[in-house]
Amino acid sequence: MSSEILLESGTNELEILEFTVGDNHYGINVAKVKEILPYKTPTPVPNAHPAIEGIFMPRDEIISIVELSECLKMPKSQNIASDMYVLTNFNKINVAFHVHSVVGIHRVSWEAIVKPDNTINSQGNGLATGIIKLNGKLIIILDFEKIVANISPETGLKVSDIAHLTNRKRNELPILISEDSQLLSVLITECLHKSGYSNIIATDNGKEAWDKLNAFKNAGNVKDKVACVITDIEMPQMDGHRLTKLVKDDAVLKDIPVVIFSSLISEEMRKKGELLGADAQLSKPEIGELVETIDKILGTK
Missing domain, CATH: 2.40.50.180 (CheA-289, Domain 4)
Structure with missing residues (x-):
């Protein structure tokens, strides 16, 4: 292929x-x-x-x-x-x-x-x-x-991986999620909540996330409204790679960390994400690794 x-x-x-x-x-x-x-x-x-x-x-x-x-x-x-x-x-x-x-x-x-x-x-x-x-x-x-x-349910999100990350101090840094699967969006949000991140903004695709980022930018408070973006790759309307490119090409938004969280993280796709400026790329089952990566990026741990 x-x-x-x-x-x-x-x-x-x-x-x-x-x-x-x-x-x-x-x-x-x-x-x-x-x-x-x-x-x-x-x-x-x-x-x-x-x-x-x-x-x-x-x-x-x-x-x-x-x-x-x-x-x-x-x-x-x-x-x-x-x-x-x-x-x-x-x-x-x-x-x-x-x-x-x-x-x-x-x-x-x-x-x-x-x-x-x-x-x-x-x-x-x-x-x-x-x-x-x-x-x-x-x-x-x-x-x-x-x-x-x-x-085989064990191939889905490994929610048990965040067991050691619960009961932490609450953190209000806002995280924007772009995920078209309603079930996965809820699971990711719940896992972040359990890990202490209580300010989550969920969107259904890259276009919706991009529109929200632009609305915050036009209001002059985007850095207060979004501290980090977590995006899937495969999404209708706008995929996560396009969203990443738009964020990293924007003079105002480029410093906002973008984490790609997808089932498609292969060697080729990782190269593409790196070229686009993604700050981290993780395979979708590893929800514990996602939380730990967010901790490092946001400096909360």
Whole structure:
């Protein structure tokens, strides 16, 4: 897979791999995709989760295979010989997803991706992070982190990692969070609260965070209103890399620390974040490390 897009800086674009399960079209950020492989009969795993089809070993590593049709509550493939595996890496793990066909790769702007409303993602329980219309089709971008966390909860935020950081002195330094997942936004906020940070401003995407920063800047009190920004990378409207670039290119805002907290922290993405001026970059499961990094950046510990 080409890594060209990974090395570009703050373009607010991404590449989406379009694939099908049944008659429906879905998408995944190419930054999460390591390889696309033809279907091979997997080795079953006794007493595994129903969505785990089995395991295989394409190189020298055993990879779990997620039957995506099972997760989406759709019929299984009728022509398995032409099916594919999409081998992914995020949250520091490798997982393969069994899909029915791979359509191709599209380069799109985050501005073109619409966040699903509550009729689709009721109470944050849905599996769609965005919807985009391409070539007359609606492509649903799936929340692969949530799919894996539903199968194996320990791959999600490690909330237990902040147990030793609770019961600390309250801190009123304002922290701005940009995170499109309502569930993760709540969890991050709760973890920061438990760690002593009580002044949290939550936004749903980079554009909302940028608009808020500009409103504070225009009011002349941005440094009083935001001491630090924590941002995801993948978000509709404006991604975290674009937000980072805008902050660090702004004469007034550039001294505000920006911490990228994402499931996509790979070597290539870390290089991109460094080029954009991010003050720290952490993989999303490590919530304890996030709090400790905020402590160091803000000089509270």
